[in-house]
Amino acid sequence: MESSHSDKTQQGNYFFLIFALLLLVLFTLELLSVVQTHIVNPWTYFLSKIGAAIILLFDDGVIAYQQVIQNTETGFAVAIAPGCNGIEAVIVLLAAILAYPATIKDKLLGISIGIIAIQLMNIVRIISLFYLGQYNETLFDWAHSYIWQALIMLDVLIVYLFWLRRINKSANA
Amino acid sequence: MHETSLLLFIVKVVVLFLLLLLLYYWASPYLLLFLAKGTESVLIELYPGFIESITLKNYQFEVVTFFEIANIKGAQLAFDINPLKYTYGFPLFVALTIASNSRWMDKLWYSLIAFFITLLFQIWGVGFDTIRHLLFEFNGAYAAYFDYADFTKNAISLASQLGFLIFPSLIPVILWGYFENQYVLTLVGVKK
Secondary structure (H helix, E strand, O other), rough: OHHHHHHHHHHHHHHHHHHHHHHHHHHHHOOOOOOOOOOHHHHHHHHHHHHHHHHHHOOEEEEOOOOOOOOOOOEEEOOOOOOOOOOOHHHHHHHHHHHHHOOHHHHHHHHHHHHHHHHHHHHHHHHHHHHHHHHHHHHHHHHHHHHHHHHHHHHHHHHHHHHHHHHHHHOOO | HHHHHHHHHHHHHHHHHHHHHHHHHHHHHHHHHHHHHHHHHHHHHOOOOOOOEEEEEEOOEEEEEEEOOOOOOOEEEEEOOOHHHHOOHHHHHHHHHHOOOOOOOHHHHHHHHHHHHHHHHHHHHHHHHHHHHHHHHHHHOOOHHHOHHHHHHHHHHHHHHHHHHHHHHHHHHHHHHHOOOOHHHHHOOOOO
16 A cells, blocks of 8 residues: 555656656747747747638638738737747647656547647637737736636646546546 | 536636636735745845845836946836736636635645745746846847856746746646645546
8 A cells, every 4th residue: 555655656756757857848949949930930820820810700801921910900910929829838738748658649649639729729819819909908918918828728737637537538448 | 527527627717717816916916025025035146236126016026226227327227027927827726726625724725835836936937037138138238247158048038938938827737736636536537
């Protein structure tokens, strides 16, 4: 009983160590200029295009260029900055899934579904901020700086908990 | 525990978080004093002669330095930092804890401990943001005072980004997972 408890503690410590290391490595990689140029910036531009395309379905008069979505009538624009492209949230999920002992197939499934879930939520964030910014600046600041930051992390948590639940189900089956 | 319970838990967390964030904002003139004093002490210790004070004014930290603004004799360089960008994680932790099934007394203790642990990461965030301001803003006018190599500058930039983009939302979730680990096990179906 005692050794099982210490085994679990050791497993927990091991998980946390790997998680923290992966987080640091992936986050450092993200900040490298070569990664910014070839992955982060193109992804951010792509996100603004997707955001604008969705907005155009119900609201014409919107354009997207580089990381900016702009209302052509009012001139109001939002720029998707670092931290708003969902990449940091993906990095946290990636580190947590990779650090957990599971099969490669389960990890790949968790990562794929997780990236989709996070980026879908992120597009909702971008569109909501685009409209909030035109409606009320204070609300925009709150939503942008605090509320959506927490909601995206909660999204990561939900995906991770569902993934762990699935892993445990298949392990018990 | 069914999937619906997990979703119900998240809905509870989101509603509680929004309410607690408002409450936190209302109480922040008092709660943020710990962060202002803590960051001020650390920076004065690490950079004596650089930082004069960090004070809370209208929900913003005013950082006053000993640097003189170029071409304005006697004018000290000062700038603002928004502390709430680093501290919204504490209400998130309390929301996660209230939505879990531990005893109320335990929730209270966990929240108190989490307040001080998150405070350390908040000091990290505001501290590195202050240094980042002096190193990279104001057209680099004050960077020479630090005499840092490129590697150190990059490390400070990384630390500042971690303190702003990752720690405020991730640390509360990690702390919640640690304190409420038995509840997490029920959420993921390991425990009934």
